[in-house]
Amino acid sequence: MTLKATALAHPNIAFIKYWGIKDETHRIPANDSLSMNIGCLSTRTTVEYDNLLSSDRLILNGQTVNGEGLHRVQRFMDRIRLMTGQPLFAHVTSENNFPVGAGIASSASAFAALALAGTAALGFDLPERELSSLARFGSGSACRSIPGGFVEWRTDPESSESYAFSIAPPDHWNLADCIVILSKAHKSVGSEAGMRQADSSPLQEARIKDSGRRMDLCRSAILNRDFNALAEVTELDSNLMHAVMMTSNPPLFYWHPLSLGIMKTIKDWQNEGLPVTYTLDAGPNVHVICSQEVMGEVLHRLRQITGIIDVLKGLPAGPARLI
Amino acid sequence: MTLKATALAHPNIAFIKYWGIKDETHRIPANDSLSMNIGCLSTRTTVEYDNLLSSDRLILNGQTVNGEGLHRVQRFMDRIRLMTGQPLFAHVTSENNFPVGAGIASSASAFAALALAGTAALGFDLPERELSSLARFGSGSACRSIPGGFVEWRTDPESSESYAFSIAPPDHWNLADCIVILSKAHKSVGSEAGMRQADSSPLQEARIKDSGRRMDLCRSAILNRDFNALAEVTELDSNLMHAVMMTSNPPLFYWHPLSLGIMKTIKDWQNEGLPVTYTLDAGPNVHVICSQEVMGEVLHRLRQITGIIDVLKGLPAGPARLI
Numbered sequence: 189m190t191l192k193a194t195a196l197a198h199p200n201i202a203f204i205k206y207w208g209i210k211d212e213t214h215r216i217p218a219n220d221s222l223s224m225n226i227g228c229l230s231t232r233t234t235v236e237y238d239n240l241l242s243s244d245r246l247i248l249n250g251q252t253v254n255g256e257g258l259h260r261v262q263r264f265m266d267r268i269r270l271m272t273g274q275p276l277f278a279h280v281t282s283e284n285n286f287p288v289g290a291g292i293a294s295s296a297s298a299f300a301a302l303a304l305a306g307t308a309a310l311g312f313d314l315p316e317r318e319l320s321s322l323a324r325f326g327s328g329s330a331c332r333s334i335p336g337g338f339v340e341w342r343t344d345p346e347s348s349e350s351y352a353f354s355i356a357p358p359d360h361w362n363l364a365d366c367i368v369i370l371s372k373a374h375k376s377v378g379s380e381a382g383m384r385q386a387d388s389s390p391l392q393e394a395r396i397k398d399s400g401r402r403m404d405l406c407r408s409a410i411l412n413r414d415f416n417a418l419a420e421v422t423e424l425d426s427n428l429m430h431a432v433m434m435t436s437n438p439p440l441f442y443w444h445p446l447s448l449g450i451m452k453t454i455k456d457w458q459n460e461g462l463p464v465t466y467t468l469d470a471g472p473n474v475h476v477i478c479s480q481e482v483m484g485e486v487l488h489r490l491r492q493i494t495g496i497i498d499v500l501k502g503l504p505a506g507p508a509r510l511i
Numbered sequence: 512m513t514l515k516a517t518a519l520a521h522p523n524i525a526f527i528k529y530w531g532i533k534d535e536t537h538r539i540p541a542n543d544s545l546s547m548n549i550g551c552l553s554t555r556t557t558v559e560y561d562n563l564l565s566s567d568r569l570i571l572n573g574q575t576v577n578g579e580g581l582h583r584v585q586r587f588m589d590r591i592r593l594m595t596g597q598p599l600f601a602h603v604t605s606e607n608n609f610p611v612g613a614g615i616a617s618s619a620s621a622f623a624a625l626a627l628a629g630t631a632a633l634g635f636d637l638p639e640r641e642l643s644s645l646a647r648f649g650s651g652s653a654c655r656s657i658p659g660g661f662v663e664w665r666t667d668p669e670s671s672e673s674y675a676f677s678i679a680p681p682d683h684w685n686l687a688d689c690i691v692i693l694s695k696a697h698k699s700v701g702s703e704a705g706m707r708q709a710d711s712s713p714l715q716e717a718r719i720k721d722s723g724r725r726m727d728l729c730r731s732a733i734l735n736r737d738f739n740a741l742a743e744v745t746e747l748d749s750n751l752m753h754a755v756m757m758t759s760n761p762p763l764f765y766w767h768p769l770s771l772g773i774m775k776t777i778k779d780w781q782n783e784g785l786p787v788t789y790t791l792d793a794g795p796n797v798h799v800i801c802s803q804e805v806m807g808e809v810l811h812r813l814r815q816i817t818g819i820i821d822v823l824k825g826l827p828a829g830p831a832r833l834i
């Protein structure tokens with residue numbers, strides 16, 4: 189019997205961001221978040237358990253990984269072993285079709301795919317809710333890459349449970365994410381480390397306190413396909429997260445000068461009437477969200493901007509799946 | 512008898528910023544602030560009362576001003592007439608030796624000089640405290656350009672009084688302000704209008720709540736001439752104000768992409784051990800604060816940066832004075 193499975197998962201872009209951890213042990217986020225899975229971009233991960241191994245091995249994008257990158261995967265595999273009662277170690281082979289560590293949530297698709305492949309290889313067919321709950325222990329936002337389409341990650345103040353669920357399928361709204369790549373370099377401070385500083389900002393508590401209001405605005409905007417409402421709350425939420433980052437101790441500046449330049453350009457295009465908005469994760473790349481009807485125009489305009497490396501495009505995508 | 516006087520006042524750069532108004536009628540700021548007067552830069556204002564005039568006239572930098580610019584001066588002159596019981600209108604002639612409306616507080620030096628010249632021309636010799644209190648009705652931060660050196664503007668929650676006072680003379684600490692000019696254009700949203708939106712940011716309340724702590728840190732840093740402590744709190748306070756601006760409704764982005772580029776460059780220089788820090792008012796220009804000992808080096812380095820227009824320099828300056 190071969191204990192092997194391959195899963196594919198998409199990264200997601202959050203309109204309402206996750207930044208800050210309320211309960212480290214149970215991996216409970218400081219606030220609820222809301223995202224869209226990004227098609228075209230994906231992580232494909234194969235997990236093969238092997239009784240000859242004395243520890244897990246990781247090959248990422250063709251390279252053997254050791255050190256902290258490996259340890260993070262090993263800790264996650266330990267959780268699968270604990271959950272399943274199965275003691276075997278595994279070969280983990282993972283490929284991304286997009287640059288790692290530059291503001292596209294590679295850890296989200298990576299741990300979503302690993303949660304699915306790592307349990308399926310052992311014959312487990314976990315319900316989406318349990319898979320999502322498991323994935324968040326690898327990387328918080330990975331729980332949002334398990335369900336499909338437009339996804340909400342909600343915390344229950346009464347429980348240590350926390351998982352994401354779909355609020356609308358991928359074809360609910362014809363949005364597009366045009367991802368302007370300004371850097372393919374690894375971030376100097378990764379988001380896992382960065383968000384552990386969130387509480388050092390005098391602003392984090394206020395950001396969290398206001399997050400329920402923003403969730404409601406964003407959910408309504410999505411359910412009603414109201415682009416202007418989505419744009420307003422998405423930009424505010426992105427600016428709020430970066431405000432917390434910039435006022436943390438030590439301060440974190442993920443924006444490049446050109447990130448800010450593109451944000452200002454997007455505001456100009458909005459003023460022309462183009463349905464377009466921006467959001468930035470913990471990195472310099474700018475996610476330019478627009479209606480698919482104007483995607484060609486937006487891509488054309490973005491590609492004229494001096495200093496950008498590339499523009500990737502993604503449409504709303506389905507859930508993590510076995511392949 | 513000629514009812515005429517000329518006064519000179521310097522702009523000031525705030526280490527702890529004023530942003531938000533608690534009481535519009537009495538012009539009470541939402542938080543205390545702390546600044547340094549900037550020498551070399553100044554506004555020189557002559558007020559000449561004239562019983563042939565039926566309204567105040569304003570010539571600013573050689574140009575006759577009408578519209579809102581004139582009305583703002585007229586409202587301030589009304590306050591002087593009310594205060595002094597003197598009904599005459601005046602010719603107001605004002606000259607700045609620095610660009611107006613681009614992040615250097617031209618309204619601060621302008622209304623400090625106007626408060627002094629406008630009362631002195633009528634023979635009044637107001638104490639500093641009353642002059643400072645008067646100046647703030649023209650522009651809040653103008654009250655900080657009345658006293659000399661390092662200046663604190665404190666609000667008293669028990670009173671509608673509010674004025675600035677010196678905590679250390681100009682020669683207390685050999686700091687310099689190297690002002691990197693990125694734009695001489697007028698701001699699209701002036702600071703008076705911008706700060707009226709401050710409460711629309713979910714972050715303003717938290718910024719205000721934390722301001723006493725920052726005031727204490729900044730005051731101690733100045734009194735102890737502790738550059739690293741000053742740098743940390745100055746950058747935090749600037750980032751906090753811009754965080755509020757960027758998350759106001761509608762959002763205000765005063766930074767240019769190059770402003771952010773220079774902020775990042777300053778952090779690199781700090782890491783090399785150079786005693787240098789940054790702060791930005793409601794505009795794109797970057798105030799680079801350093802020790803006078805390294806000013807030559809800092810000016811040299813700043814002038815190599817592509818895209819800047821000019822670098823002005825200012826040393827700690829004295830109070831508003833008659834000339």
